[in-house]
Amino acid sequence: MNRFLLVLVFVLAFGFSSVSAQNFSTHQVKKGETIESIAKRYFVTPFDIYNLNPDARKVLKPNTVLIIPISKAKKPKITVVKELQGFKEHKTKRKETLYSLSKKYNVSEDDIKKYNKSLYANPLRKGDRLQIPRFKITEVVEEANQTQEYTVLPKEGKWRIAYKFGITVKELEVLNPEMTEVLKEGQVIKVPNLDAGEVKEVDDKYSYYKVLPKEGFYRLKLKLGLEQSQLEDLNPGLEASGLKEGMILKIPYSNLTNGIIQADFEHINLVDSISDFKTKHIAVMLPFRMDRVDFDSIIDVKRSLKRDPYLKASLDFYSGVLMALDSLKTLGVSLKVDVYDTKYEVSEVSRIIKENDFENVDAVIGPLTPTSFHKAASELRVYNTPVISPIGTNLKLYDNVFQSRPSDELLKSKIVNFVRADTLATNIIIISDTKTVAVANDIKREFNHAQQVFSRKSEKTGEDEFFVTKEDIENALKSGKNVVFLETKNEGFASNVTSVLASLIQKENKELEEEEIEIVLVTTNVNSAFEGDQINNTHLSNLKFHFATGSKTYNENDNNAFVNKYDKLYNITPSKRAVKGFDLTMDVVLRLVSSEDLYKSVTNAPLTEYVENKFAYKKKLFGGYFNDTVYLVKYDDLTIVEVNQ
Structure with a gap:
C-alpha cells in the first residue's frame, strides 16, 4: 500500500487531516481514568482524542489502547541533516540484495540506486561494482512518548504484531504511516509501549479472528460457536475492553475461512529469505x-x-x-x-x-x-x-x-461470507437457470430470507429459454441495497440478466418521490459466461460485479x-x-x-x-x-x- 493510500485510510477512519510519524503516541487506559484526565495528562483536549478514537465517545474501558495526538506545546524538536561525505566501493556477492546492503551500510535502498543509476532498470547481480554513499547524519532528538520501537521478526505480518500489542491493524498503520504492506524481517516500526508481561504471543495451535464492523458476542456465537465467556477466557482483557472493530481474537483452531487470519494477513517475501x-x-x-x-x-x-x-x-x-x-x-x-x-x-x-x-x-x-x-x-x-x-x-x-x-468450494464460501458480512445489504436475490438450480438452492439455505428468480421456460416444451423479464426481477427488488447472486454458465442468460439489472439501478429523486435502488451483482462461480462477447462490461461495472477468483488480473x-x-x-x-x-x-x-x-x-x-x-x-x-x-x-x-x- 503506498503512502497516499495509508493517509487516505487514516482520514476516512479517523477524520483527521494530516499525519506524520512523530505527532502522536499511545495510551493504555487504566481503571478509573476518564477522557478528561487523559487529555490533561497529555496537554490536549478531549476533542483531539475523540478525533482519533471515535469509539471512545461511547464507552471507555480499561486496557483499551488510545491513539493520542502530541500537544503542539510539547511538540518534539527534530533535526535531521544528511550530508554526503564520499563513497565506498562494494563488489556484490552472491545472495546479497539491495535490502541487505542498505542494512549493512546504514543507507536507504533509494540512496544506493541514486548513485548507481543502472539499478533503476536492472536487478542487482553478483559481481556488480557499486558506489555506496557515506553520509554524515545528525542524530534525531525527540521527547519520550508512549510508543516504543519494535523489530519485525521472521514471518511476522501486521496482524501478528497488532495482536501482540492489543491494537487493530489500522491502528498499527496509523502509528507507522510509511509502513509497507509486506513487512520485512529486521524492519523497525513503532508499537505501544507496553510492559513485557502485557505483550501477547501468537500460538500457531490456535486460529485468529478479525472482528468485523458491528459484530457483537451474539453474532460471534452464531459464526464461531463460542460463548462470550469462552472468548474472554482465551483473550485476557476482552471482558474489560469489550469488542472492537478490527480487534484480533484468539479462537480454537478452525476450518472457517471468513475472518480467520492465521494465513491471510501474513505475506512472506521469499526473495529476502533465500538461504x-x-x-x-x-x-x-x-x-x-x-x-x-x-x-x-x-x-x-x-x-x-x-x-x-x-x-x-x-x-x-x-x-x-x-x-x-x-x-x-x-x-x-x-x-x-x-x-x-x-x-x-x-x-x-x-x-x-x-x-x-x-x-x-x-x-x-x-x-x-x-x-x-x-x-x-x-x-x-x-x-x-x-x-x-x-x-x-x-x-x-x-x-x-x-x-x-x-477449490470451487473455497471460491463459493469466499463470496457467501462476503455477502454475509455486508450489514448494509437490505435484500438478497438469487437468479439461476435450470442447470444451476442446485447451486441456487444451496445459497438459499445460506440466506433463508433471499428471494429466488428462475429463468423462463417454454410453455410448449418446458425447456429452459434462458431469459428473464424486467418484471421478474423488478418485483423482487427493494429500495436501498440489493445483492443479486447470478448463477449460470450460459452466456446469453448472463447477458440478459445483467442488462435488465443495469436498467433497474435507480438514484434517489426527492422531487419524483423515487427511492434509491442500489444493485450489487455477485456470483459463486465466475466462468466464461461472464467473459463472452455478449457481455457488456459497462453493465458489470455499474453493478459493481463481485466474484472470488484464484488469480487476479495484473494492473497494466x-x-x-x-x-x-x-x-x-x-x-x-x-x-x-x-x-x-x-x-x-x-x-x-x-x-x-x-x-x-x-x-x-x-x-x-x-x-x-x-x-x-x-x-x-x-x-x-x-x-x-x-x-x-x-x-x-x-x-x-x-x-x-x-x-x-
Whole structure:
C-alpha cells in the first residue's frame, strides 16, 4: 500500500487531516481514568482524542489502547541533516540484495540506486561494482512518548504484531504511516509501549479472528460457536475492553475461512529469505505432444498450434516457466531442470518415471491433465517427491500432492461470507437457470430470507429459454441495497440478466418521490459466461460485479517487471497460463531454497504472492496440501480490482 493510500485510510477512519510519524503516541487506559484526565495528562483536549478514537465517545474501558495526538506545546524538536561525505566501493556477492546492503551500510535502498543509476532498470547481480554513499547524519532528538520501537521478526505480518500489542491493524498503520504492506524481517516500526508481561504471543495451535464492523458476542456465537465467556477466557482483557472493530481474537483452531487470519494477513517475501544455494532439481511435465507438430514450415507449425489446444496451453505455461527460471538465475539460485512431454498419455507418464531417476528430484510441476497428474503423483509417492498441480481442482490429495488452484468450494464460501458480512445489504436475490438450480438452492439455505428468480421456460416444451423479464426481477427488488447472486454458465442468460439489472439501478429523486435502488451483482462461480462477447462490461461495472477468483488480473499501470520483460521478449502480453507458469515456478523454487523442503515451507511461508497468484497451503489431516487463499475482486470503472476486506 503506498503512502497516499495509508493517509487516505487514516482520514476516512479517523477524520483527521494530516499525519506524520512523530505527532502522536499511545495510551493504555487504566481503571478509573476518564477522557478528561487523559487529555490533561497529555496537554490536549478531549476533542483531539475523540478525533482519533471515535469509539471512545461511547464507552471507555480499561486496557483499551488510545491513539493520542502530541500537544503542539510539547511538540518534539527534530533535526535531521544528511550530508554526503564520499563513497565506498562494494563488489556484490552472491545472495546479497539491495535490502541487505542498505542494512549493512546504514543507507536507504533509494540512496544506493541514486548513485548507481543502472539499478533503476536492472536487478542487482553478483559481481556488480557499486558506489555506496557515506553520509554524515545528525542524530534525531525527540521527547519520550508512549510508543516504543519494535523489530519485525521472521514471518511476522501486521496482524501478528497488532495482536501482540492489543491494537487493530489500522491502528498499527496509523502509528507507522510509511509502513509497507509486506513487512520485512529486521524492519523497525513503532508499537505501544507496553510492559513485557502485557505483550501477547501468537500460538500457531490456535486460529485468529478479525472482528468485523458491528459484530457483537451474539453474532460471534452464531459464526464461531463460542460463548462470550469462552472468548474472554482465551483473550485476557476482552471482558474489560469489550469488542472492537478490527480487534484480533484468539479462537480454537478452525476450518472457517471468513475472518480467520492465521494465513491471510501474513505475506512472506521469499526473495529476502533465500538461504540454501545448493543446486535444486525440478522436473516439469506438460502435454506438448510434439510428435504431432508439423515442422515443415512456419504455416504448418501455426496450424498445429491452432489444431492442438494442449500444445498451445503447454507452450503458454512453459513460456512463463522459462521467465521464472531466468529470474531465479539472477537471484543466484542454481537449478537443474528436466522437461518432459507427457503427450497427454498416462502410459507416457509411467514410461518417463520408469526410465528416469526421480528419487533425488526436489519437486515436479505438472502434469496438467487430471489422469496424468494422478498417475505421476501416485507413482512418485514412494520417493516422497512433491508433485504440484498447476490447474487441477478436486484432486485426490496424496500426501505428496500440492493443489495450487483453489477449490470451487473455497471460491463459493469466499463470496457467501462476503455477502454475509455486508450489514448494509437490505435484500438478497438469487437468479439461476435450470442447470444451476442446485447451486441456487444451496445459497438459499445460506440466506433463508433471499428471494429466488428462475429463468423462463417454454410453455410448449418446458425447456429452459434462458431469459428473464424486467418484471421478474423488478418485483423482487427493494429500495436501498440489493445483492443479486447470478448463477449460470450460459452466456446469453448472463447477458440478459445483467442488462435488465443495469436498467433497474435507480438514484434517489426527492422531487419524483423515487427511492434509491442500489444493485450489487455477485456470483459463486465466475466462468466464461461472464467473459463472452455478449457481455457488456459497462453493465458489470455499474453493478459493481463481485466474484472470488484464484488469480487476479495484473494492473497494466503497475509497470510490472515480469510483464514488461515478457512483452519485450515475446512481443505479446502474457496470457493467464503464462503468468501461472511464472508464479508457480517462482513459488516452488523459492520455497525450496528458503526452507528445508517444500513440505516444511508450508509452515515457514504461510502466504506468498506474485504477479497474479498467491499461495497459502494447508494440509489435510490425512492427505496432501491444498491452496487455501483466493482473491475477492470487483469491476470498478471497467477495471477489475481487488477488494480489500
